Amino acid sequence: MRDMEGRVAIVTGGAGGIGSATARRLVERGVRVVVADRDEAGARRVxxxxxxxxxxxEGMFVDVTDEASVNALVDAAVARFSRLDIMFNNAGVFGDGARNFLDDPPxxxxxxxxxxxxxxxxGxxxxxxxxxxxxxxxxxINTASIYAFIADRNQLPYHAxxxxxxxxxxxxxxxxxxxxIRVVAVAPGMVNTGLVDNWRQDERVWNTIQRAHMRRRMAEPDEIARVVAFLASDDARFINGHAICVDDGALSFKR
Known part of the structure; x- marks a missing residue:
């Protein structure tokens, strides 16, 4: 289905996880994609x-913490493809998660x-x-999180x-x-990307993460990417100003 033939998208955090999966989904629907990441080699590889x-x-470098770098990315994308139709602000990190915020350095x-x-x-x-x-x-389209709506220990910066x-x-x-211009967000639950690699080593933590979802597993990146591609399409033309939870119901039940 190439229903977005000829459109142009930028995907930040595009070198892996949700970003790379989304870049591939958008291309399948006819979109020309700029894969942008601080890991420029990874972006070019994708x-x-x-x-x-x-x-x-096209793979390009971006440091999303630097406004000049983000502006340069958009300018370069438009210079390369002559237009910009979709911006997926996806780059993100977890907090350290090791300490109470009272003990965290600012x-x-x-x-x-x-x-x-x-x-x-x-972006x-x-x-x-x-x-x-x-x-x-x-x-x-912005990447939020179900952590925008609930709290977990030692993750105050991420929640904020x-x-x-x-x-x-x-x-x-x-x-x-x-x-x-429509602006929407996706709010994933836990997603099986490199960001959760540290938790794989602890079976108890890993099982807790799985049980946080109704069907007792975390999402795969492509499951988030499919929703992003939908939100970018004309099928979602009357969805605006909302954060769409993609969490297998994690927000809807008490664990």
Whole structure:
């Protein structure tokens, strides 16, 4: 199904996990994709794999904590493909998770917020400014988390950053509606990516994570990517300002 033929997307955090899976899903639907990551070699590797599979993609560097870098990414994407229709602000990190926030150095809070929250802010601004100037509208999709709505121990910076993403998504959707730009978010539960590798070593922790979902398993990256691709499509044209939970019902029952 190539229902988005000719459109152009940027995917940040595109070198692995949800980002790379989404880049592949979008390309399958006819989108030309810029795979962007601080790991430039990884981004180029994913883009090369997409090209080998007869898709159209370009790997590029971005540091989402640096507004100038995000602006340069959008400019480079438009220079390469002549337009921008979809911005997926996906780059993110977990907090350290080892200490109560009373004992965490402030630097840990600022590190997480600078990537998860400020990176989304910069990405929305850069993409929306181009879309407004082009007059073509577009879709901005942000990666939030079910942790925007619930609390876990030792993850205050992560909770703060993802709750901010949900609030920014709503506010940006209202500000940008006049330009025919939709802004939505996905809020995954736990996803089987490299971000959870440290927890695989502890069977008790790993089992707890699995049980947090109704069907007792975490999501695979492609299961999130399918929802992102839907939200980017015209089938979702009346979904705006919402964070869509992709969590196998994790928010809906008491564990």
């Amino acid at each position: 883009a090369d794999e997409i090209q080998a599979a007869c898709g159209e993609a 630097e840990e809070y600022f590190r997480v917020v600078s990537i998860n929250q400020h990176g989304v802010f910069y 929305m601004r850069a993409a929306a400014r181009h879309m407004r100037q082009a007059g073509t509208g577009g879709v901005i 950053s993802k709750a901010a993403v949900v609030a920014m998504t709503k506010a940006a959707a209202l500000d940008l509606a006049r330009y025919n």
